[in-house]
Amino acid sequence: MSQTKSSFRYSGHETFVCRYAWLPKAVTHLSDGRNAKLFSDEDDAMVRLGVGKNMVRSIRFWAETAGVIESLGDSKGYAVSPFGRDLLGHDGYDQYLEHPATLWLLHWKIATNPTGPIYQWVQMLNHWHRAEFTEAEAFGFLKKNLPAKSQSLSDRTNEDGLRVFINSYIPTRGRKGEVAEDNLDSPFVELGLLRRSGERTDIRTGQRELIFSFAVEEKPSISPALFAYCLNDFWQNEHANEQTISFGAVAVGEGSPGQVFKLPEAAVRHYLDQIKQTTNGALAFQESATLQQVTRSGKADAFDFLENIYVSD
Template identity: 40%
Template sequence: MSEPVYRFSGHESFSCRYAWIPKAVEAIQNDPFLFSNIDDAMVQLGLGKNMVQSLRFWVQVMRVAQPSSGNGLQLTDFGMQVFGPSGLDPYLEDNTTLWLLHWQLCSHDENPLFAWHFLFNRYQEPEIVRSNVLEAIERESLKLARPLAKATLAQHFDIFMHTYVPTRGAKNEILEDNLDCPLVELGLIENNGQKINWQGKQEIAYCFNREPKPDLSIGTLLYAVDDYWRRHKPDEETLSLSELTTGNGSPGQVFKLPEDEMRSCLAQFNEWDEDFEYKESAMFEQLKRVKKEYVASDLIAFAYEGEVANA
C-alpha cells in the first residue's frame, strides 16, 4: 500500500477552540456560502481572517461539514446528527462528542494529518519531548516526495499538542479562555515532568495516557470498530485483538487503550449487539461479526446511551 498524501497545514496556526464548532454549524445552516466570503464570515463569526480559514479547516477534518457545490459547505450526516437543530449534543457538552470528534480527526485514510497519524500510530518512544519528536518528524519528512521546512513541521506539531494539552499561564494555572481545543478534556496526553532531551538539555516531557478511559462509551468504541473494519478489512468476518489494538488507525491506537482493556471491551460487544461475538482461545483472540453493514447513525445514537466501555 502506497503512503497517503499527508496534510501539514490548513489550520493557520490555530487549534480548534471551544465555541468554534457550534458557531460554525449555526453559520453553515444559515448560509452555506458564508465561509467563501471571508469578510462576511469575519463579521458574522467575530473572528479574524486566519481564524475563519482555520475554522473552515477544522469543521472539515473533524467531518462536521464537507464541501458542497459552488464553494459552499454543508453539514455531514455526522455533523447534522450531533450538532443539528435536533442534534444529540448541539452545544458540545457531552464527552462522547469529544471522543467521536477525536476519532474523526484520526481516521482519515487518503489525506491524514501527519502529526496525528505519526504520533498515534508510529511513534514508539514512551515520552513526547518536543525536540526529540521534531527530530523524528524531520527524518520522516525526508521520505516524502516534497520535504518540508523545519518551521512548518514545528508549527504542525505544536498545533497537535495544543489540541490535547491545555494552555497554562506563568504560574502554571489553566487559563480557561485560552484552552486551545475541547479535546484537552479527554486527557489523552499528560505532563510527565522534566526530562533530558537528545541535545542534553532539560525539557518538559509528555506521555500518552494509556489507562482505561472511564468516559469512553461502549457505543463510541463500537462505532470506531465498525468504521475501522469497514475501511480496512471490509470483506473479513473476523478481526484479531492485535489488529484492533495495535493496527495503524485502530481504535486501540487512537483511543490509547491497553490490550487488557480492549479485550474487556470487545468481550462486552455481544451483550449490546448479538451480531458481534468475541472469541478467545489458546490459539487466537478475535472479534467476529455476523453482518457487515451497520447504519452509522444508529451506532452514533448508541454511543450517547451512556454505557461505559470497560468492565
C-alpha cells in the same frame, strides 16, 4: 491509512487548536443550506462567525477534519455532513458538546480522517512507541518519517503542526505557570490523553525541555457503545472488504481504537467481551486457544452505532 501515505495534511489549522464553540458554530451557520459559500467569502465569514480571517480558515479546517462539514466540490462550498447533522445539528444528540462521549468521538474523527489525515496526529498516535517524548525528540521523529513526496516540507510547518498537536491535548503555560488563555478553550484537554511527566536537559543545547507522555490506561469515559462505534468506523476505513479482523488489529493496528485512544490491551479485550451485547450482535468477539478475532455480521449495516452511544448512556 498507511505510514507512507503521501496525502497527509501538514497545515490548514493556521496554528490554532480546535476550540469549543467552533464545530457547533460551523454546523449552525451551514445548517439552513443557504450559506454554502460561508467559507468561500472570508470577509463575510468574519462577520458571521465573529472571528478573524485566520480563525475562519481554522474553523473550516477543524470542522472538515472532524467530519461535521463536507465539501460540495466544484467550488460549490460546504454543507453539514450527515454525521455533523446527527451529532451537532438543531435536533442532534449533543449540539453543545456536553456529553462525555462527544469529545472522544471528535478526537477519534480528527485522528482517523480517511481523506485528509493530519500528519502529526497519525504519526504521534500510531507510530511513536516510546513511553515519553520531548518536543525536540518528536520533531526529529516526524522529520525522519516524512513521506518521500513531502521531503521538502519546511521545518517551521512541521514544528507548528507538532505544537498544535501537543497544545490540543495539554494546556500551555506561561512563564509563571499560568495556563494560557488560548488553550482554556481547547476541548480535548479534558480527555487527559497527553500529560506532562517532567523535565530534562537537552544534552545538545543545554536547555530544559518538557517531557510528555501518553496516558495508556483504562478510560471509563469511553463507553462500550462509543468503542463499538469507533471499531465499526475503523472497520469501514481500514478493513471494508473483510468479514473478520484480528484482536491485534483492534488493539494496536494503525488507526485502531486501541491506538487512537491509547488503551492497554486488557481494556480493549474488556470492550470486545461486551461488544456482542452492546451492538445486538452486529459485532462479536470470538476467542479460543488459537483464535482471537472480531466478526461483523449483516446486522451492522442497519445498526445505528451513533444513536447507540447516546441512547445507551
